[in-house]
Amino acid sequence: RFWSGTPMDSLVAARAWAVEMLLLTAWRRLVGQNDAAVALVALGGFGRGELHPHSDVDLLLLSDSDALPEKRIAELITVLWDAGLNPGHSARSVADCITDAEQDVQFTTNLMESRLLAGSVDAYQALKASTGPDQIWPAGRFFEAKSREQLARHQRFHDTAYNLEPNIKEGPGGLRDIQTIGWVAKRHFRVDTLHGLVEHGFLTAPLFNDLIKGRQYLWKIRYGLHLLAGRAEDRLLFDLQRQLAERLIGEDPEDGTINQKVERLMQTYYRTITGLERINERLLQLLDEALSDNDAAPEPLNDFFQVRHGYLEARRESIFLERPLLLLELFLILQQNPDLRGVSAATLRLLRQYLYLLDDKLCLSSKASAVFLALLRQPQGVYTQLQRMNRYGVLNRYLPTFEKVVGRMQFDLFHFYTVDQHILFVVRNLRRFAYGKYLQQFPHGQQVFQRIDKPELLYLAALFHDIAKGRDGDHSELGAEDAANFCEQLSLDAADARLVAWLVRHHLLMSYTAQRKDINDPHTVAEFAGQVGDQRHLDYLYLLTMADIAATSPKLWNSWKDSLLWELYIATGHSLRRGLENPLERQLVIRETRAAALSELLASGYSSKAIAVLWDLLPEQAFLRLTPDQLVIAGALILDAGDSESAIVKIRSRPEKGVTELFVWAVDYDGLFAAVTQAIDRMRVNILTARILTTSHGYSFDFFQIMDANAAPLREDDAERLCAAIRQRVSARQAHPPMDISVPARLQHFLDRPKVVFGRSDGHQLTVMELQCTDRPGLLGRLAQLFLEAGVRVHDARIATFGDRVEDTFVLSNRHDQALAVEQMESLAKMIRNSLGGENTQQPPALTAGK
8 A cells, every 4th residue: 555655644644553453453352342450551652543554563651550460461562562562551540650750751652642542541540640831841841851852863874974985874864853833832821732833823824834845745755665674673774765656756767877867866855854954943932932921022133023022033924025135134134143043933934935035136136145144253153153054944945056056966985965054064164173073072272263364254255165066067077166156246356366266176176186195296286286385375275174074974084094194284385485396305305214213222322334224125115105204113013023024014003193003014925905905894893094115125115004993903813913924924925715705785776887097107117007996905916916917017096985985096017017009908997897896897997007
């Protein structure tokens, strides 16, 4: 009946009725139809007469004394479990219920929705009479408790409904928000149904219809989730999104690709919960006002607004008709009066009613531009008011290009939020830099933010950096054009407008350089400095990059990424101060690194002769790609080992970078890189960088930077186990079979054809291979095995992971340390494609022979 389109209210009621009939049958057989000692009471959704396929059946076994027929009740519950009804049950006396309800607002809420199914009428009536608002939890106190409860619940979901795998029951705008409205309103007006609020004049008929329509839609999604998952599943997981989209939108290819269907399904979902969020806020605010002192006189604020109960309120219903610009100015007033709690429900209704007045003529006017710029220039409330403008539908009226990304999802595991929410979270992060909040997470944010002269330019760049997502073409280029046009509309200074457009166009540049290039190489830094041009551009780009990465996913930002960006920022600043015409030469860097490491080793008591012998063994690249600190650590270990041929495997924690550093010194052999990476893979440890060097006497001199699955340095016991495993593998001088890299079910839907691009290194002596593919356990170990089988040696590796996608860069050669021939590149690419699989595998990999 569900898949054929039966109305949801009929389905959830029918299911509750069917379960009730089964339950009563068991009750009559096992307990007794008219047992005066106990009452059978339905709670929760079952109490409301609403059940989904795998909803719990919540029950209260209630007695008017402490005497309960425990054996018969135990038999009843056993039968219910055996029947698969998942009963959530408790057995209490009336007195116990009253005590628990007085202490627990959640239990009181459950009792409000209770329904007597069978048994003692007297016990049930006694309970209801003793737990009403006249006895415990009066309406005002109940409202405050449920408001705090909702706030805490929303915070668990990062205060946004726009997660890409949302919880449709508990998340903002979800079913629990609808229930919260009902609970607090019913306790105040003492009605049993939502429609009773219409009869009391609290809900208008149109608003009630919107609420019911939204609930019906969420019920539809939830019912489908339960059926498809075969369990009580309230999360719209990616694999279930695909199945729902196919079943609800259709399997006809003319309806679009599966990803397009998913995006259509989810955009409808997000727009539905946006409307429900607005209704929830408005109705809870109305209740707050109704429960406040109605005799309190309003405080005039200006000719158009007054303050009542802490909320901004229109002084008359015609204010937006009199002055449409107030549709924008309202948010500026809220910023300038931070003590205000928000906008009154009545004024929100007026705002929605007159939103049409925010037309092109008004939005393009100089007055509107002045208000919006003033909003961005305020010392507080920038993110809060932009978020409000988005929630109330004002932002996309004023900025039409923003409308296209409202509720837009990207079907991958990298972008955790919808595009509009991600954009606003970027602004939120920038505001955190301004306030100096979250210094442990962003240790340099405030320091650099204080250097910039016009923060509003940064906020504008944030608003536009992803605004062209979903359009055909490069979203950075298209967004830069939109930003330039909007800056012209705002009449910004030409230099400022160019900066905003430049930031949008290049908002990925610093992240790309830091994570995918060797920032120890002065050529890399000089090239990046040339693209940035000056310190002002660098400061703005650094802040935007940090805010952007941290707003993409709650787990994406970490100390490692912070250290990478900061090192690039500092190095680029030095390069800019030295002058773009005077780039730092590689030989100078090599000499300075050698001298610094030598000085430290001499100070530690090592002889200059022994150090010189070791230095002569190392390739020149060691002094370019490694830091003096790394050379000192490795040098001391090797010198202490003397003539021993035993492998050295040493780990040290680098908490300032959020990583663990692994050093391996061993006789080199084909398969050493595979042996080490496979040992690391088996520990479920992530490799971030690999510096693979070979000495002139045939030893491997390798540094790996790694972190655990929680993006933290390894624990001491895990580090010891990893060292032991690597020593064992290296001593055996062979690579073990790589671990199984079957893709987890959650990633199956994102598996795509690996993209392989070859080029030459700067010196044209080695080959650079860039790989983009779906991440999975054991990936690097499998790649190392493929390199071994193809006769390819690894000299350097840069590992970058973005959610479900990896973008790795390897510097490779053949076994004679020469660049790969075209035939060898083609063979290796084919091996990678066949091994990693993915969609569209019939197409050849991208190959380039030039730089």
